[in-house]
Amino acid sequence: MSGRVRGWCPDAWHPMAAGDGLLLRLRPPLAHLTPDQLRTIADVAGLYGNGQIDLTSRAALQLRGLRERDGADARDRLVAAGLVDADPRREARVVLVAPAWRPGDDTHRLAIGLRDSLDALPALPGKVGIAIDAGDAAVLHDTSADFRIERGESGGLILRADGRPRGTPLSPGAELDALVALARWFSASGGAAAGRMARHRAPLPDWAAGREAPARATLAVVQGAHPLGTMIGTAFGRVDADRLLRLPGLRGVRLTPWRALLLVGVAPDDARALFHDPALLRVDACVGAPACPQASVATRALAARLAPHVAGRLHVSGCAKGCARAAPADVVLTGRDGRFDLAHHARAGAPPHRTALSADDLPALFEGPFRAP
Structure with missing residues (x-):
């Protein structure tokens, strides 16, 4: 299927x-x-x-x-x-927040303000998202979002439309007004037909034309010590709430777009039993069959077996939708009619290099002399 x-x-x-x-x-x-x-x-x-x-x-x-x-x-x-918001329209808004915020900092201030401003946003396609990434360095740069408030190279905040390399500087206190104005422009200029900002080809309004690059990006810690506590990865995103609640010192849990959790107040030594093999954290795999009716193949057991044998990012998708990962992966296996298509440096569903591989074929292919190009 x-x-x-x-x-x-x-x-x-x-x-x-x-x-x-x-x-x-x-x-x-x-x-x-x-x-x-x-x-x-x-x-x-x-x-x-x-x-x-x-x-x-x-x-x-x-x-x-x-x-x-x-x-x-x-x-x-x-x-x-x-x-969950009591208003279904507000709950449908996708807002991503850089997880290392502290009370009162720019990320926290803007995220709180945005929640109060959600009703001012126009109707937007369901997958459109907003990123509040206002720390000293960008951490959400690889995360799917359409409108970004982030640190500019000059040290101030900028508003950047996804797919554009530069953003427009923002005046302190006027950041959310500019965000709402850009979202309204997107809606009025036919953005719904494109679906996402990166695919919307209309020229930006003059006031939003990017002239400042974002500040340097930094790689997020996905496992280990963090200034707020400890970051732990999750295998395939699965969360064991009972184990987390037994951790000493736990004051809160921050969700991240890297399928990792920031455990606020927890010392690394107290969370070490929850650390995963780093190879497993380089793998994206949806729930697969039979839990998903779109999938024609089981995914996660195979992904775990192949993970140590793939040097880069591995994506195992039950179908061409690629729900577990929107970005390209070094190796992607896409389920089709009960078998797998194999592609390199691609998204799920991309034209394959090899087709109709069985789950039994793949371990020998990756554990043997074959290596992805």
């Missing part, structure tokens, strides 16, 4: 049917969970679903296996805990 690309993203108000039940996605404010909120998520996942909690590549959490009759009750508990 080939993947059918949907034009919308599931959320708590609009869960999506999957092979293992409903999939409910939530985006906690500021990408931050208190321990009590994490416990609520674990309780909801276990009571109404199959207990599985996944972290996505856009810093959202997914609860799987919910029954149709329980979707509203699950959502209401999440709304009561402050994890």
Whole structure:
């Protein structure tokens, strides 16, 4: 079965049917969970679903296996805990926040202000996102977002349209007004037809024409010590809430778009049992068959076996949609009609170098003398 690309993203108000039940996605404010909120998520996942909690590549959490009759009750508990907006239109907005924010800094200030300004935004395509990345260095540069507030090379903040190498400088206090104005221009100039800013070819308005480059980007720590505590990777995004809640010193959990969690207040030695083999953290794999009706192949066991034998990024996708990773990977395996297509330096569904490989073919191919070009 080939993947059918949907034009919308599931959320708590609009869960999506999957092979293992409903999939409910939530985006906690500021990408931050208190321990009590994490416990609520674990309780909801276990009571109404199959207990599985996944972290996505856009810093959202997914609860799987919910029954149709329980979707509203699950959502209401999440709304009561402050994890889901009571307004479905506001909950649908995709906002990414650099996870290392501290109270009162620019990222925190703008993220709070944006939540108060969501109603001023126009209607936007479902996958359009906003990144608030206002630390000293950009960390969300490789994350899918359409409008970015980030640090410019001069030290001030800039607003940058995705796909454009430069942004426009922002006046202190006027950052969100400029963001709303650019979003309204996108809508008025036909951006909905393109779907995403990077594909929208209309010339930017003069005031938004980029003239300043972003500040240097930095690689995010995905496992190890962090100034706020400890960063841990998650294999395929799977979150074990019960183990996290038993960690000493846990004051909060920040969600990241790298399928890693920032454990606020936790010392690295106390979290070391949760560290993963680095090879496994270079792998993206969707849930695959049979949990997803779009997938024709199982994915994660194969991905874990192949991971040590792929030097770069490995993406194993159950179908051509490529839900686990939007960006290219060094090696991508795409499920098609129960077998795999193999491509290099490509996205899922790209024209393959080899086709119709079985899951039994692949370990020998990668563990033997073959190497990706």
